[in-house]
Amino acid sequence: MTTGDTQGRVLVIGGYGAVGAAVASRLAEWFPGRVVPAGRDEVRARRLGGVAVDVGDLTGFRRALDKLGDVRAVVLCVEPEDASLARVCLDRGIHLVDVGASRHLLDAVADSDALAAASGATAVLSVGVAPGLTNLLAHRAHRAVGGAERLDLTVLLGSGERHGTDAVRWTVDGLAEPVTAGPRKVFLPGHGTHTAYPFPFSDQYTLRRTLGVPEATTRLCLDSRALTAALFALRRTGVLRGEERAPVRRALTGTFGRVHLGGDAFALRADAHRGDRHAAFALTGREQSRVTGLVAAEVTREVLTGQLPAGVRHIEQLPTLTDLPERLAGDGVVTLRRVRV
CATH class of the missing domain: 3.40.50.720 (NAD(P)-binding Rossmann-like Domain)
Structure with a gap:
């Protein structure tokens, strides 16, 4: 120690x-x-x-x-x-x-x-936020159902926030990775219902090992529904996949870094399922x-x-x-709540 x-x-x-x-x-x-x-x-x-x-x-x-x-x-x-x-x-x-x-x-x-x-x-x-706070929310929901058989994590990011170049590049590269899960409509406190799409956040892979959960999927949406739809429609075309498409991804990184259609708020939600048990926790804040x-x-x-x-x-x-969300909430940085399901 x-x-x-x-x-x-x-x-x-x-x-x-x-x-x-x-x-x-x-x-x-x-x-x-x-x-x-x-x-x-x-x-x-x-x-x-x-x-x-x-x-x-x-x-x-x-x-x-x-x-x-x-x-x-x-x-x-x-x-x-x-x-x-x-x-x-x-x-x-x-x-x-x-x-x-x-x-x-x-x-x-x-x-x-x-x-x-x-x-x-x-x-x-x-x-961080995702991974980070998403892991802690998932851990909380996992315990609430007595050990989850499935975790669904949702991340909403503010498309109006000025993210660093590395963060934008990482997001664009993620759009080039293949996915097997489907989109999901999710209610996020303070933001309403959004369609979120599978995205290769590391938390879903980590949590399968650290919590022993058989199935975990993290989905992403932006506060701008229009930009979310456009990005994931672009992913479906396959135009971003492969090493030969690196120039396209670089161009999109530059463009995406200059587009600020939304605000700077973010929201996280973790849903845990075990049989007929279902628990969900959400966290909202600004300036991810x-x-x-x-x-x-x-x-x-x-x-x-x-x-x-x-x-x-x-x-x-x-x-x-494990009480880090409460610490941040106590400082007025985020709002933490259990979601009624």
Whole structure:
């Protein structure tokens, strides 16, 4: 068990982005003088009192760690190409909070569980809104029915929010992946009924393992029904699939990044089914990127001050984080409710 790290710095990689800035700001309130923003743009990083770090340059990353000397935790708010950076942290006994959302990267970091356990480091994965809060809602609904046989997760994102380029690219790439499940009409508090479409969020794959649920599907919609319909109609054409379609996806990423038809609200819902039992919980809020950062900050605080087990865990596997939705609701950041079914 980690017993709490009262000294040392927290390196926030991507610390000047939409998510990272929220992480760094909140952590600075709790750990003044210990938070170091970092990123590939040296000018922007140094303007905030931080350092230059390129997640694709492991040699440079090691040099940055050596120069800082007392890094106790790294919050990773950008996605590297592989798990090498995570392994560098865990090998040195540095805690890791990973805001990544790509299934293959999360699986690769999870494979470093033995390395983390040996060094005494804790790594927490599936940190953010989706994955993250969706995992915690699913865990709650799963318990409410006494162990779900099926989970249906729904994510509504605000198409008017200005998301980072990486987030937009990840969404467009997700539209290129094949799906087997069908769309579903879902009532989301504060937003009415929307048609949500299967989308390759990592939570549905993670939860099958961590909760032992045979079937789990995550669906996506945007607050703009017109944009939702257009995007998923484009997916049905198959024009985005395949390596040869990469230029098309890049063009769509640029276009999508400039389109702001809706607002900045988001909504999550988790439905658990077991026989004739059905339980559902929903969470609503605004500024998904900022809330992702606040979730990461809360997790980092728990890593530094709590007693979490060494090793790699997803957020729903840590009992001390199950009340995270209530913490955020208590701060007025989100609204949490049980949905009548």
